[in-house]
Amino acid sequence: MTARVAPANSPPLGLVAPFLLLAPIGLIAAGMLIATAGDDTFAAINAPHTVAITHALVLGWVTTLMMGALYQLGAAVIGGRLLSEPLARAQLVLHVCAVALFTWAVEGWRTDVMPIAGSLVILSFALFAANLAHALLTSANASLPRLGAGLGISWLAVTGGIGLTYALAVSQAWFPITLGRLAAHAHAGLAGWLGLTLMGVSFQLVPMFNVAKAKPRHGTAILYGTAAAVAIFALAIAFDPPWPVRVALALLLAAGPSAASFEIVRLMRARSKRRLDIQGRGTFVSVSFFAATVVLGLLAAIGEPVAPGGEPARVLLAYGIVGIGGWMGCAMIGNSFKILPFLLWYHRYRPRVGIAPVPVVGDIYSETVATIALASHAFSVVWLAVAALAGSMVGLHAGGVLLALSAAVHCTGLAHTLLPKTSSRDVPSRTPVVQ
Amino acid sequence: MSQQQLDNRGLQPPEPMVRILAALASLENGSELAVLMDREPFLLYPELERRGFEWDFVEQAEDFLLTIRHAS
Structure with a gap:
């Protein structure tokens, strides 16, 4: 149940590219x-500082x-x-401003600003959800990306609602935000909004970009099962x-994404394009990090008895x-270096194919820069996780700098794709026919 | 009717489209281009229409066959 591509509906480059180019700035902010x-x-x-970091990562980077x-x-x-392309452009401006304000408010625990900033974030979510929901509802194709995105934005609404309630609870001293309540909000966002969307989209993009004929076998069950498990x-x-x-709850939550990871690996193994590009590498690294996430999640669920130094926060931080x-980040980096160049190619060079030599997608982005961005990011994540588990503040600070630098490479690599390119290969207008 | 053949299996998007459109630039009237594909090339169809071609798309046992000719 993969989707039929509808090129006539493709939004303009100027709508999509700014989201992808601005997102790494959220990661730079989180690193700093x-x-x-x-x-x-x-x-x-x-x-407060940790909550600010989390929101810079999740709202500023991954969600954007x-x-x-x-x-x-x-x-x-x-x-x-x-629903509206101008609305999507306005939503980006609102989203960037709202997330920056919210992160600043949380970092300084400015309880009077937090509900206002949180409301602006919710408004950004609402505009995004309305626009995307219109696209999902006007699609005639039942597909796994559609299902994943539909369940994902439902959980985005729930996550946002819980978050705003918490911001008001802190501001008005309604009730304490216990670790359990915090975990409910965090996992509604991570597994519900981001996880379901990533899984649904990956079921389409992994076989498409890696030329695999195999299709997901249990995609629908995995997505519905995960949505129920998150609830x-x-x-x-x-x-x-x-x-x-x-x-027990952690095992239940991990079941769906684990099954999805097995599906993704099966699709990757069935690929006919044997050489891995940045999307394929990002996929494998992401799946590996997911396995580590499950292990750390179980340790975090056990809590104090297995916490290094008797500080459960260190495991939670690493998790x-x-x-x-x-898990999220490496998949997003890999996909961003395919989605933006493909979009550029489609809008800028497709009309000239067969008429004049045009660059292929591989000419539009630098595989070397993309690989450095992915590798340095993955290294930073491992470094930070080890530093957190070891309780090393110096290591954590150094990891933050590494993360910001890797994000700068990611941002530069994506910006570089916008420059005009020429074909590295002579793709003549009259020859590739074999007989 | 003469037929040219193109094997686009194992190529990732948009390379199949690039090769097909490049081949069509030299396709003579009355000839057709038969292309073996891994998947249906939805992104290609608007471009074929714009350039004045028509096509048939058939699923085979292991792959797909796309046959393109000048629109009549």
Whole structure:
């Protein structure tokens, strides 16, 4: 159940590219915040600076990139029509401003600003969801990307609703935000919004970019099962259950993405394009980080008995870094270096194919820069996770700098794709016919 | 009717489109281009229409066959 591509619906380059180009700035900001983390980082996962880092990563980087990718895929791959392209452009401006304000408010624990900034973030979510939902509803094709994106934006709404409630709760002293309640919000976002969307989209993009004839066997069951598991997890974890229940919930939550990872690996092994490009490498690295995320998640669920130094926050920190930065991040980096060049090629060079030599997608982005961006990012994530587990503040600060530098490489690599390119190969207008 | 053949299997998007459009530049009237594909090339169709071609797309046992000719 993969989607039929609908090129006529492809949104303009000027709509999608800014999302992809601005997203790494969120990662740079997160890296700088990590580099300036204080001593309370290992004491509590809900320290304001750590919460600010998390939102810079999730809202500033991953969500911005995911929104841009979905504006493109929702129209061109899922086959629907966006509600309004100007609305999508306005939403980007709102989103960037709202996330910057919210991160600043959380970092300084400015409880009077947090509900206002949070409301602006929610407004950004609402505009995005309305635009994408229109594309999903006007698509005639039932497909896994459509299902994944539909379930994903449903969880985005839930995550945003919980987040705004928490911001108001802090501001108005309604109720305490326990670790369980924080976990419910975090996993609704990570596994619900980002996980479901990534899985649904990957079921389409992995075989397409890697030329695999195989199709996902259990995609629909995996997506619905994961959505149900996120709901059960979020409802139960919010009551701060004892660790055996937390472990059972963690296993339940991990089941769907684990099955999806096996599907992705099976699709990759069935590819006819044997040489891995940046998207293929990103996919494998992402799946590897997902395995590490599950292990760390189980340790985090057990909590204090297995926490290094008796500080559970260190495991939780490593778990968050590997889950957001590794699992999500590496897949997003790999896909961004395929989506943006492909989009550029389609809008800029397709009309001239066969008439004049045009660059291929491989000419539009630098495979070397993309590989450096992915490798340095993956290295930074491993470094940060080890530093967190070891309780090394110096290591954490150095990892933050590394993360920001790798994000700068990512950003530069994507910006470089916009420069005019020429064909590296002579693709003559009259020859490639073999007989 | 003469037929030219092109094997586009194992190529990632948009290389199949590049090779097909380049081949069509030299396709004479009355000839057709038969292309073996890994998947249906949805992105290609608007470009074929714009350039005045028509096509048939058939699923075979292991792959797909796209046959393109000048629109009548």
